[in-house]
Amino acid sequence: MMETINIILEGLPTLLKGMGMTIEITVISLILAMVIGLVLGVFSITKSKILRMISTAFVDIIRGTPLLVQILFIYFGLPSVIDISLTAFSAGVIAITVNAAAYLVEIFRAGINSIDKGQMEAGRTIGFSYAQTMRLIILPQAIRRMIPAFVNQFIVSIKDTSLLSAIGLAELTLAGQSIYAANFRAFEILFAVGVLYFIIIYSLTLFSRWLERRLDVA
Amino acid sequence: MKMIEVNNLKKSFGKLEVLKDINMDVNTQEVVCVIGPSGSGKSTLLRCMNLLEEPTGGEILIEGDNLTAPKTNINELRQRLGMVFQQFNLFPHKTVMENVTMGPKRLKGKSQSEAKELGTQLLEKVGLVDKADVYPDKLSGGQKQRVAMARALAMEPHIMLFDEPTSALDPEMVGEVLQVMKNLAEEGMTMTIVTHEMGFAKEVADRVIFMDEGFIVEQGTPDELFDNPQNERTKSFLSKVL
Numbered sequence: 001m002m003e004t005i006n007i008i009l010e011g012l013p014t015l016l017k018g019m020g021m022t023i024e025i026t027v028i029s030l031i032l033a034m035v036i037g038l039v040l041g042v043f044s045i046t047k048s049k050i051l052r053m054i055s056t057a058f059v060d061i062i063r064g065t066p067l068l069v070q071i072l073f074i075y076f077g078l079p080s081v082i083d084i085s086l087t088a089f090s091a092g093v094i095a096i097t098v099n100a101a102a103y104l105v106e107i108f109r110a111g112i113n114s115i116d117k118g119q120m121e122a123g124r125t126i127g128f129s130y131a132q133t134m135r136l137i138i139l140p141q142a143i144r145r146m147i148p149a150f151v152n153q154f155i156v157s158i159k160d161t162s163l164l165s166a167i168g169l170a171e172l173t174l175a176g177q178s179i180y181a182a183n184f185r186a187f188e189i190l191f192a193v194g195v196l197y198f199i200i201i202y203s204l205t206l207f208s209r210w211l212e213r214r215l216d217v218a
Numbered sequence: 219m220k221m222i223e224v225n226n227l228k229k230s231f232g233k234l235e236v237l238k239d240i241n242m243d244v245n246t247q248e249v250v251c252v253i254g255p256s257g258s259g260k261s262t263l264l265r266c267m268n269l270l271e272e273p274t275g276g277e278i279l280i281e282g283d284n285l286t287a288p289k290t291n292i293n294e295l296r297q298r299l300g301m302v303f304q305q306f307n308l309f310p311h312k313t314v315m316e317n318v319t320m321g322p323k324r325l326k327g328k329s330q331s332e333a334k335e336l337g338t339q340l341l342e343k344v345g346l347v348d349k350a351d352v353y354p355d356k357l358s359g360g361q362k363q364r365v366a367m368a369r370a371l372a373m374e375p376h377i378m379l380f381d382e383p384t385s386a387l388d389p390e391m392v393g394e395v396l397q398v399m400k401n402l403a404e405e406g407m408t409m410t411i412v413t414h415e416m417g418f419a420k421e422v423a424d425r426v427i428f429m430d431e432g433f434i435v436e437q438g439t440p441d442e443l444f445d446n447p448q449n450e451r452t453k454s455f456l457s458k459v460l
Contacts (some may be wrong), residue, residue, distance in 0.1 A: 010356050121270055122307035126321040126373060127297035136320070 009189045011179040015189075018175025019196045025171060026158050029093050033100035033157070041108025042134065055105060061208050062102035071095040075167040088169040092161070097136065100157045107153065111146035112138055144215050151208040153199050162197075172196055219246045221281055222267060228275035229262055236262045238432035240276070242376070247406045251419035251440075254429035255455060258379045259390040260412045263328050263429070264381050267410065268299045281376065297325060300370030306362040307352040308369070309322040314341065316451040318369045325373070333372075344398050360391030364398055371402075378402065380411040416459055420444055428452045 010049030043054040062070070078084065080131035086094070115138050165174035176193035180186040222244040229237040232450065236259045240348075244250050252260045265271040267278060269285055269292055280295055309317050318340055319333035341347040344364035354362055363383055370378060380399065384392045396418050403409055403422050413419055417425050420440045427437040436449045444460070447453045448453040 047334050116305075116307070118303060118307035119309065122301075122309070124293075125268060125270070125299070125301040126369070127293050127325050128321070129293050132324065136324070137309055141309075144311075202454055212266065 003071040004188050007185045008192045011176075011183075011189055011192065014175050014179055015172065015192055015196060017173040018170055019200070021170055021175075022158070022172040022197075023200060025092050025096060025161055025164070025169070026154075029096035029161075030100060030154055032093070032097040033104055036097065036101035037104025037108050040105040041112065042163060044105060044109045045112055055158065058104050059102045060183050062099055067095065067099050068166060070099060071167060088164070088167045088181075091167060092164040092169045092171075096161060097158055097166070099160065100153060103153050103156070104150070106194055107146050107149045111149070114145055115142050130187055137206065147208060147215070148210055151204060154204060157199065158201055158204070219281075220244070220279070221246055221248075221373070222410065223279040223282075224276070225261075226276035227263070227266060227273055227278060229259075229266055229271060230274045235272075235274070239339065240432075240434060242434060242437070242442060243429060244408060244410055246407055247278050248424045249403045249407075249409045249422055249426060251423040252410065252412045252429060253416065253419060254435075254453055257431075258429040259352045259432045260342075260429045261381055264374070264379050264412050268296050270301075286455050296320075297373050297374045298383055300367075300373060300375035300378040302363065302366050302370055302380045302383045304385050305355075306366045306386070308357075308362055308365055310354050313353055314346065314357070314365050317365060319355065319374045321369070321373045323353050323423075335425070337368070338373060340371050341365075343371075343401075344368045345394075349409070358391060359387045360394045363387065363391075363395045367395075367398055367402075367428075377408045377410070380413070382414065383412070384415055390457070400449075414459070418446070421431055427457065429453065 040058055044059075045053040046052065072075040074095050075086060075088065103167075112134075116152075118128075119137055119141070120133055123137040125131070128136065155217060162170055162173035164171055165177060168174065171212070172193055176189050180189040220243045222242075224240050224242045227237055227240040238259075240263060242250075248256075252263065254260050254455070262271055266273050266287075267280070273286060282297065283290055283295060285295065287291075289388045297420065309320070309398075312320065315334065315337050317322070318337040319328075322328040322336055338347055341350055344367055346361055346364055346368070348359065349357060349365070349441050353456045354365065357365065367383075383399070386397050387395060389447070392415070396415065399409070399418075400422050411419075411423070425437060426440050428435050428443060428447075430451050436443060436452045438449060443452065446457065447456055
């Protein structure tokens with residue numbers, strides 16, 4: 001027992017560094033993904049056929065291919081045809097962003113559509129533009145309803161970052177692998193890795209429950 | 219002066235032609251009630267007047283400005299047209315006061331205190347100043363509709379459009395809403411009202427328009443239309459509702 005604890009404690013600094021990387025890449029990716037998701041989500045409900053097609057094509061392509069393939073494609077595939085060299089970090093951010101965005105588009109679309117169309121009409125009748133009505137009237141109501149779905153996607157994305165170990169990004173999973181590759185204590189280390197993921201995800205869950213309760217009051 | 223002028227208006231939804239050739243106008247300070255059976259196109263006509271529905275043909279002039287002309291700024295034009303909906307459509311995430319002051323603050327550049335003063339004045343007018351800080355879900359249907367009127371009036375519109383404003387209300391709340399509308403009419407507001415309240419139309423309207431199957435069948439003063447209808451369809455409709 002003491003030995004198990006010692007092994008974990010020895011690995012902990014490396015694991016915490018990896019956890020930091022996991023959090024960093026998740027936060028950056030999800031912020032970007034929210035922006036893209038919102039923009040493409042609004043595209044998907046506009047009258048413009050072209051904008052709707054862009055949105056649909058993006059969602060279908062990203063959802064229709066495995067994330068691991070996307071990660072490898074961005075990191076190894078793209079640089080072999082176009083003259084860019086991406087660090088594992090930026091390739092990771094791009095892959096997680098694009099992937100999360102595709103799912104967020106659907107959440108935004110469904111959330112916005114769930115608001116009664118009388119709200120848009122009332123806003124427009126007062127004299128607000130489409131964009132103003134969206135921003136002031138539709139989105140504040142829709143986003144409240146979207147929170148559980150957002151959190152769900154955030155959790156999926158946090159776990160998805162473990163796939164970035166495939167391109168050598170030193171996030172939590174790869175940090176774990178690098179330790180047990182040297183000391184062969186896979187059980188202890190992977191157990192610790194699991195606990196650290198759980199801590200991140202459970203904190204997010206608690207935060208979202210608090211947020212939902214707070215917004216319910218208003 | 220003609221506040222609203224509708225010329226040869228046509229509107230189809232897919233293959234269904236809802237408005238077939240509508241010509242009408244509304245003069246300054248005139249109260250026009252549009253009546254007719256369900257599906258006659260009266261709500262669609264009203265919704266065309268502020269471009270919630272895009273006309274398929276014809277033209278609509280609001281104070282002389284062509285609604286569908288490319289150079290028309292529809293957001294500016296809609297500020298001159300207040301609209302009240304059957305389903306109220308209050309903003310549930312805003313308080314009563316915020317519902318009323320949002321437009322003047324954001325679109326007319328009114329300061330917080332100016333907007334609040336205007337809001338208080340309008341809520342007094344509709345008898346709901348004590349509800350200023352509550353959210354719409356705490357209001358009865360009649361109260362919601364009165365707030366909706368205050369919200370529309372906050373933009374200081376030149377014309378008010380009402381789309382069956384009492385149809386979603388419990389019977390005991392109809393009176394309070396009609397009373398506010400009546401006051402508004404007496405103050406000289408130009409109003410177009412789609413309604414099933416024949417008693418109200420008779421009492422308040424300057425002119426009543428009877429629509430059926432996408433056409434204006436007959437129009438006239440309330441006395442003419444209700445007491446001495448000329449057209450068979452008008453007679454048959456009125457015999458059912460009066």
